[in-house]
Amino acid sequence: MDLPPDSPRVVRPSSKRDAPWFQRFSRPILFLIVSLMLVGAYLAFTIPVAVFPNTDFPRIVIGIDNGVTPIDQMLVIITRPIEEAVNSVPGLRKVQSITSRGSAEVDLFFDWNSDMILTLQRVDAVVARMQAELPPTAKVETHRLTFASFPILGYSLTSDTIPQNRLWEIATYDIKPRVNRLDGVASVLVQGGRVPEFQVTPDPARLLTAGITVNDILEAIRRTNLIDSPGLIENNHQLVLGLISGQVRTPEQIGQIVVKSSTAGIPIRLGDIAKIAPSVAPVYTMVTANGKPSVLLSVHRQPDSNTLDVANEVHSQIEEIRPTLPPGVHIEPFYDQSTIVHESIASVRDAVLLGLLLSSVILVLFLRDWGSSLVAGLVIPATLLITFIVLKLTGESFNLMTLGGLAAAVGLVIDDAIVVLENIVLHRDAGQRRFEAIQSALQEMTIPLIGSTITPIVVFLPLISITGVTG
Incomplete structure (x- = not known):
């Protein structure tokens, strides 16, 4: 309308x-x-x-430890062969090495576009092939360089009453395993202290009489001090794995190791030709905390882990360990990256x-x-x-x-x-x-x-x- x-x-x-x-x-x-x-x-x-941000530096470090071998010998039998072997790794731009008495470091530099995880696997393969040509006493480690290579936490273990070798044992066998299995922890490095060991001092006259050399002693200790399995034992329709322990823990047990048998078939034991006594490994670096000899524990995180979470877990674990330490042992942090x-x-x-x-x-x-x-x-x-x-x-x-x-x-x-x-x-x-x-x-x-x-x-x-x- x-x-x-x-x-x-x-x-x-x-x-x-x-x-x-x-x-x-x-x-x-x-x-x-x-x-x-x-x-x-x-x-x-x-x-x-x-x-720091998660950065893969195009660098791989090969570290070699070979006791107290002279520099010239290290250069000929270890450093140069490794340098020549790693030249076949794809993407390698530069090789630098530092050789000192008993140790060497070979630094491999690659292009920034390289996949460093794959490159590390290739370097490990080259090092594994080279291992047979290196001296049997040489210990080789390879790792890629990232910000996670640096520790995020550090603790010092000190005591006025406990000896340094006992502090080293507490750090290595009590604290390190419990911290190392925490989520996000890559490794725990123990430094300082006195590493306990047994010192074997052969008697030259007895060695000559028995016709035994130092290499025979070393081989006997290496062959005896182990845990091995003789095989499976079948019993009542069950298979049981048998284990035989030959580990030695006291000087008396080391003295019972048979080095060889005489022409008359009489076993010649290590205690018959040498003196065995507790000792400590030689110390070349002094480690102190607050002016006192100490043992340091450095905690490394995994590359993709959370620094704050890892630090909180480690701090909590240390607080649980603290009451179980022997009287007179003090554990204190000396470095904490999480505060930054x-x-x-x-x-x-x-x-x-x-x-x-x-x-x-x-x-x-x-x-x-x-x-x-x-x-x-x-x-x-x-x-x-x-x-x-x-x-x-x-x-x-x-x-x-x-x-x-x-x-x-x-x-x-x-x-x-x-x-x-x-x-x-x-x-x-x-x-x-x-x-x-x-x-x-x-x-x-x-x-x-x-x-x-x-x-x-x-x-x-x-x-x-x-x-x-x-x-």
């Missing part, structure tokens, strides 16, 4: 299609932001924490809180708008929580680099938030409604803000091309 021309018309509000996109999708946008913040807060507790991480996290926290406080004070003083101050305060934690999702997806960790970047980025986020809010308030004061003011502010400030944000990125962009340890 047609209305007469003079009839009153109902003025309908403008269609929702004419509203700005952020007004039409305000609820989904709010839901998405809150969801991302919750996901970021959850993932923040799963991101590894370390002092705690300080870095605290600095980021302080930067965020200070940014929130300053931005809120500035907005309240100059704009006199508590609502705008609240919005600016929410922008910073929302941005950081969403950044945690990116860190998790890219496999990054909380370290000095990422935490420092977050602390620096807080200033940029606050600056952009203040500029946008100030422009919105300006349009509101001009008489525009809320959404109209937001739309006008975004139209005016989007391109300038993008430019101001990209500018520092462009300035630091050339740093991406830096290679080597610096990059």
Whole structure:
């Protein structure tokens, strides 16, 4: 039915299609932001924490220990053969070596694009083939260089009443195994103390009479001091593995080792031709803590582990071990890398809180708008929580680099938030409604803000091309 021309018309509000996109999708946008913040807060507790980022340096270190062999002999029979053998490893750029009395270190440098895990396997294969050509007394170790190669915790074991050889046994047999099996611990290195051993002093006259050489003594001790199995024993339809222990623990047991038999068939025992007494291994390096001789335990973490979690587990384990130590034995930490991480996290926290406080004070003083101050305060934690999702997806960790970047980025986020809010308030004061003011502010400030944000990125962009340890 047609209305007469003079009839009153109902003025309908403008269609929702004419509203700005952020007004039409305000609820989904709010839901998405809150969801991302919750996901970021959850993932923040799963991101590894370390002092430095997880970096695979293109370097593999081969360490060789061969007692007290002279330098010239080490160079000929160990260092040079290893250098020549590793030249066949793909991707090798440079080889450097340091040879000293009884030890050698061969450093292999590769391209930064090399897969260091695969490269380490190839180096291990070369070293395994070389092992037969090296002296039987040579001990060879290979490892790739990462930030996890350095210890994260260190403890000192001291005592005024317990001897150093007993401290070494406590550290090696009581503390080290319990710490080494914790989650995230790669290895525990024991340094210092006096390593207990038995000293065998042959009598030259008796050796000559019995026709026995020093090599015969060494071979007899090596052949006897072991645990072996004679095989399986079948009994009542069951197979039982038999074990025979020939381990020696006292000088008397060592003296009962049969070196050889005489022509008359009489066994010649080690105690008949030599003196056996408890002793300690020679000490070439003195280790002290607080001016006292001590035993040090250095804890290394696994490359992908969390420094804070590993440190907390080790501290808890040490506190459980402490009451079981003999009276007079003191164990104290002398190095703790987790304190650096705690300080870095605290600095980021302080930067965020200070940014929130300053931005809120500035907005309240100059704009006199508590609502705008609240919005600016929410922008910073929302941005950081969403950044945690990116860190998790890219496999990054909380370290000095990422935490420092977050602390620096807080200033940029606050600056952009203040500029946008100030422009919105300006349009509101001009008489525009809320959404109209937001739309006008975004139209005016989007391109300038993008430019101001990209500018520092462009300035630091050339740093991406830096290679080597610096990059």
